[in-house]
Amino acid sequence: MQYFITERCTGCETCIDVCPTDAIRIEKGRAEITIECVDCGACIRVCSEGAIKMQMVPPVLSDGK
Ligand code: SF4
Ligand code: SF4
DSSP, X not given: OEEEEOTTOOOOOHHHHHOTTOOEXXXXXXXXXXXXXXXXXXXXHHOTTOOEEEEOOOOOOOOOO
C-alpha cells in the first residue's frame, strides 16, 4: 500500500497530529507522506478534505526459484 496526498490538501496539519510515526510533514503548504509511513490509515480517517488517498503497490515478482 502506498499513501499519497492530493492537491485538495489545505495544510491544516490535522493528519500530522494523529500519525504514530511522524511520517507526515508540511512542504510548501501541503502535507507530504514520507518513508516512515507504516500504512496505519489514521491520517485518512481524520482528513476532512479527503486529500489522502492510497493505492495498491504491485507485488515484486520473484523468478520462481
Ligand atoms: S489532514 Fe488533510 S488537509 Fe489537513 S494537512 Fe493532512 S492531508 Fe492536508
Ligand atoms: S498511514 Fe499512518 S503512518 Fe502512514 S502517514 Fe498516515 S497516519 Fe502516518
